[in-house]
Amino acid sequence: MPLDTVFAALGDPTRRAILAMLLEDDMAVTDVADPFEMSLAAISKHLQVLTAAGLVSQEKRGRVKWCKLEPDAMREASIWMQSFGQFEAVNLDDFERFLATELQDDASELSSD
Amino acid sequence: MPLDTVFAALGDPTRRAILAMLLEDDMAVTDVADPFEMSLAAISKHLQVLTAAGLVSQEKRGRVKWCKLEPDAMREASIWMQSFGQFEAVNLDDFERFLATELQDDASELSSD
DNA sequence: CCGATATTCAACCATTTGGTTGACGTTTGG
DNA sequence: CCAAACGTCAACCAAATGGTTGAATATCGG
Known part of the structure; x- marks a missing residue:
């Protein structure tokens, strides 16, 4: 389930900090790692987790791998949370129906997969 | 950091399912555990994780411990996510429409209770 | 009071996670 | 061509996670 990985x-503060950095601009892996007090390999792993969740995409140009924020990956999770946060006692069946059509729309957008 | 724990x-599908169940009503621990194919102790642990994150509160009355959803605990996390997503108006519009009908349904249900 | 019910605790286990280090393959610039 | 920079890989480690069982603790109903 994508919600699991997202x-x-x-859930990790280092990874949230990375996302916040990428909010400002695309960055190379080395530059992402720079402000952190841990090894480059550790940051590389964090970026792999973020990429697996779809929250970051990586493109290699020359010897530099550029990291790009992919905020759309948060959409489903954000919708899921909003159903709780803002609306108490929502009808679950109706909500799941709503979510299903929402996600169908997403799927049709991702036709290249 | 509360965002870490929330x-x-x-991130666990069992825990999200529990929250979805609590969306409908407060429940005793045993009743929460019922639909799952794992031990009561495991569910008890999951509820402890949810409680530690503030997402659920538990109140013991007699020998029964009642579990209550605390959606406000998602607020900060939800806001954090939304700061990334300029999420499409599409889904927000649909969601608001969904909500409008939801509240209508709720209102009509209340009259029959 | 007694047995059943509700829940947690404790010990244990396998797996995952988050980190390290050092070696490795590419690409680049001089 | 060679050294330096970029990034990953592999092996390893400690700690956390998610699950199991069985015993323990309250509390209820009769």
């Missing part, structure tokens, strides 16, 4: 990825 | 708690 929420799990966001 | 996101981590939401």
Whole structure:
């Protein structure tokens, strides 16, 4: 389930900090790692987790791998949360129906997969 | 950081399912555990994780411990996510429409209770 | 009071996670 | 061509996670 990987990825403060950095601009792996007090390999792993969750995409140009934020990957998770946060006692059946059509729309957008 | 525990708690499908169940009504621990194919102790642990994250509160009355959804605990995490997503108006519009009908349904249900 | 019910605790286990280090393959610039 | 920079891989480690069982603790109903 994508919600699993997305929420799990966001559960780590280092990874959230990385996402916040990428909000400003695309970055090379080395530059992402720079402000952190841990090894480059550790950051590389964090980026792999974020990429697996779809929250970051990576493109290699020359010897530099550029990291790009992919905020759309948060959509489903955000919708899921909003159903709780803002609306108490929502009808679950109706909500699941709503979510199903929402996600269908997503799927049709991702036709290249 | 509360975001750590909230996101981590939401990263597990069993725990998300529990929250969805509590969306409908407060429940005793045993009743929460019922639909799952795992031990009561395992569910008890999951509820502890959710409680530690503030997503659920538990109140013991007699020998029964009642579990209550605390959606406010998602607020900070939800806001954090939305700061990334300029999520499409599409889904928000649909969601608001969904909500409008939801509240209508709720209102009509209340009259029959 | 007694047995059943509700829940947690404790010990244990396998797997995952988050980190390290050092070696490795590419690409680049001089 | 060669050294330096970029990034991953592999092996390893400690700690956390998610699950199991069985015993323990309250509390209820009769």
